[in-house]
Every structure is written in structure tokens, then in C-alpha cells.
Amino acid sequence: MLDSPELETPGDDLIEDAARWLASLDAGSEDMRAFEAWRDADPRHAAAFAEVAGTWHALNDLKHFKAAPFAPAGPVTDAEVAEQDENPASSPTGSRRTLLRAGIGIGVLALAGGSFTYRAAARDMASTDIGQRRKIVSGTDMAVDLNTDSRIYWKDGAPLQLWLERGEIAIRLVAGNSLSLITQGGTFHLAAGFYNARLRDESCELTIIQGQGRLGDDPKILAAGETALATAGLATVRRDENEIDRVTSWRSGTLVLNGESLDYALAEMNRYLEHKIVIGDPGLSKLRIGGTFDTADPSEFLLALQTSFSIRTRRDGNGGVVLTRA
Incomplete structure (x- = not known):
């Protein structure tokens, strides 16, 4: 009688790599296609990511990770090993692995569909082709209209998170909610209202139709009727309320x-x-x-x-x- 094959438990190096992928994807600093190529290259990668994603979802907070671009994990030195053995609870690496190992047993989900794990733990995605328009509704909190040739990712939470990767969108945010709009020009923090955002070269143009917001850590409030062009985290602001109809005409x-x-x-x-x-x-x-x-x-x-x-x-x-x- 043949023994049943067992799914190999991901090693610590793969757990570290998978955790970095998830942290970067969650922060919007990594390319999803690159992630999927890594995940699909080896079933152990998918299992490691599912394990990490399951723990992420259960804890809803991995404070030991910073949102930095992905880089492969380097070897652990003898000194680090000794330090972890002496005081595992105080070691960032040991603590992180302890948290991630809490998700053991979820790895099998990755074999059923890694994209499900990614979507559940990280972000949802929607896009349009050239000439298309599309409306996306996130529960009762937010509605997003996508203009031609656009792509977004979003994630529920407080605040809601929305990544504009390509094109142009209109955002309607219901009262009682706030949104972090993450773009190549900077991150806008928006209150309930109605907004239009469009990528332009390396910048993002945000028009505030109703509501208010600010860019990054800048305390300056962006008010209704203003358009902010954000580049590298800095904004130039203009006001032209006659421009609102032109900016929003694409929706019709x-x-x-x-x-x-x-x-x-x-x-x-x-x-x-x-x-x-x-x-x-x-x-x-x-x-x-x-x-x-x-x-x-x-x-x-x-x-x-x-x-x-x-x-x-x-x-x-x-x-x-x-x-x-x-």
C-alpha cells in the first residue's frame, strides 16, 4: 500500500519571503504580476503565502512589518540565531515567525487557488479596457466609477483603502467613512464625499466635488471646488468651480x-x-x-x-x- 503524499511544510525562508510579499502588496508597493509569478513558480511558494495570509487575516495586524518594497530574505547570522535562542520573544525575527507559524494548516488553500487567498487577505481588483466604463460598489460604504483604460485595487477597513494604478475614477464615499486613496503622486486622506481622481504622467490630479481631504501628512485641507495635482507627495492646488462639469462629464x-x-x-x-x-x-x-x-x-x-x-x-x-x- 502506497503512503499518501503530504504537503511539505514551508521552510522559514519561504515564510519570510511570503510575508514580505504580503506586506508589500498590502501597502501597494509591489507589482501583483510579479507576485503571481513568484507564487505560481512553486507549490511551496503558494502554501507559504496561504499560511502567511491566513495569519494576517486572523490577527488583522502585523506591526512587525514595515511597508517596504519586496527584497529576498538574506541568511540569518549565527549571532542572530544565538540571540533568538536566548530570548526568542524579544527577537523581531523570532516573534514574526511565531506569529506566522500560528497559521499552519491553511497552506492547502493555496493549492485550491492562490488568487482566492490573495483577494481575501489583501486587495480586490477591477479594471476597464479602452472605451469601457464600469461601476464598482464596496458594500454600502463606497462606490467607484472607472473611466476608460483604468485599474484599481481596494481593501475594506477603517479607513477604506483604494489604489489607483491606471486611468481615472470617480469616488463616492458614504457618510461615516474615510478613505486612503493611494496613487503614484501621493496618498490622499479623504472624508465622506464625491471625488474625481486621474493619473497624469507621474502625478495624480484629484478634484474635490463634495467633501474634503488632505495629501499625506500635509495639514492643509483640500476643500470642495479645488483640484490638487500631487507629485512626489507634494501638491499644487487650483480652484475653478466651472471645471467640475468638464471633469465629471466622462461619467455620462x-x-x-x-x-x-x-x-x-x-x-x-x-x-x-x-x-x-x-x-x-x-x-x-x-x-x-x-x-x-x-x-x-x-x-x-x-x-x-x-x-x-x-x-x-x-x-x-x-x-x-x-x-x-x-
């Missing part, structure tokens, strides 16, 4: 232009199009455009260019549209 599938250049107008319209519109004559780029246009169908936008500026359109070999003078 429209693009509002108020005399912006054709260059700008095309950059905005092309966000929604698989087949882009490009300028074939550089002299057209500074033309000023105004109006409200359907982002799902560029035909009325192109017709307005033809009618107002005698611009000719033609299809290129890739299905895009080239603009030239008539």
Missing part, C-alpha cells in the same frame, strides 16, 4: 471642450478609441475646439472638424484617422 459618456487646442482635444478623445485620430498637418494642432462630444462615437467630433475648419479625414492602414487640411 461625453467630452466637454471649452476652446482647448486640437492637440489637447485629440489626446482626450483618443483615450476612448482603439483606433486613434492623429494630425497629419502640424499646422492644425493649435486650432481651438469647443463643444460636447460623444466619447463612444467620434463621428460627430470629426464632422465638427470638417464643418468648422474644413479638415479632411482619411483612414490609415491600421484603421486610425488622419487629419489634414482640405
Whole structure:
């Protein structure tokens, strides 16, 4: 009679690695694709992560970890081993391993689906393709609308946490809740209200439609009607309440232009199009455009260019549209 195979218990080195992955993923400082590649490379990785995630979920707090980017664990020195043997409770490594080992027995979940463990212990994700819009509701606390080509992660808690990885979103936060909005430009701390956030290069632009917030540790309050452009944790703030309708028009599938250049107008319209519109004559780029246009169908936008500026359109070999003078 053959013995039943047993799942190998993850070693301390894998537990350390898995814990660092989870801490970095929870802080939003690690790439989920890189994590999944590590997890799927070896069943022991998945088991170690499930063990760590189970303990994380049970304790709801791993204060021994700092939210730092992932780095493989280095070897433990003889001095560290001696110190742990003499006083295991006071050793950060020993204490951490004691906490993580409390989750033994959960490893089998990883074999049934590592992504389930990740989602339960860390973050949920939603995204849109080019031209799509989507609404996500997190219980009764928060609703998020995603614009074209966007991706978010979120996690319940107090405060709620929301990571904007790509694109643009509108956030409605119900009274009694607060939110940490984590972006490449910095982390916004928001009270209940209505907000629009859009990534721009290395920055994040946050428009406060209702409510208030602040950026990072800056005590300055951002108020309704203000737009903050956050870059590397610092913000420049402007106020233009007439801009609110333009900023939020995408939620109804429209693009509002108020005399912006054709260059700008095309950059905005092309966000929604698989087949882009490009300028074939550089002299057209500074033309000023105004109006409200359907982002799902560029035909009325192109017709307005033809009618107002005698611009000719033609299809290129890739299905895009080239603009030239008539």
C-alpha cells in the first residue's frame, strides 16, 4: 500500500519571503504580476503565502512589518540565531515567525487557488479596457466609477483603502467613512464625499466635488471646488468651480471642450478609441475646439472638424484617422 503524499511544510525562508510579499502588496508597493509569478513558480511558494495570509487575516495586524518594497530574505547570522535562542520573544525575527507559524494548516488553500487567498487577505481588483466604463460598489460604504483604460485595487477597513494604478475614477464615499486613496503622486486622506481622481504622467490630479481631504501628512485641507495635482507627495492646488462639469462629464459618456487646442482635444478623445485620430498637418494642432462630444462615437467630433475648419479625414492602414487640411 502506497503512503499518501503530504504537503511539505514551508521552510522559514519561504515564510519570510511570503510575508514580505504580503506586506508589500498590502501597502501597494509591489507589482501583483510579479507576485503571481513568484507564487505560481512553486507549490511551496503558494502554501507559504496561504499560511502567511491566513495569519494576517486572523490577527488583522502585523506591526512587525514595515511597508517596504519586496527584497529576498538574506541568511540569518549565527549571532542572530544565538540571540533568538536566548530570548526568542524579544527577537523581531523570532516573534514574526511565531506569529506566522500560528497559521499552519491553511497552506492547502493555496493549492485550491492562490488568487482566492490573495483577494481575501489583501486587495480586490477591477479594471476597464479602452472605451469601457464600469461601476464598482464596496458594500454600502463606497462606490467607484472607472473611466476608460483604468485599474484599481481596494481593501475594506477603517479607513477604506483604494489604489489607483491606471486611468481615472470617480469616488463616492458614504457618510461615516474615510478613505486612503493611494496613487503614484501621493496618498490622499479623504472624508465622506464625491471625488474625481486621474493619473497624469507621474502625478495624480484629484478634484474635490463634495467633501474634503488632505495629501499625506500635509495639514492643509483640500476643500470642495479645488483640484490638487500631487507629485512626489507634494501638491499644487487650483480652484475653478466651472471645471467640475468638464471633469465629471466622462461619467455620462461625453467630452466637454471649452476652446482647448486640437492637440489637447485629440489626446482626450483618443483615450476612448482603439483606433486613434492623429494630425497629419502640424499646422492644425493649435486650432481651438469647443463643444460636447460623444466619447463612444467620434463621428460627430470629426464632422465638427470638417464643418468648422474644413479638415479632411482619411483612414490609415491600421484603421486610425488622419487629419489634414482640405
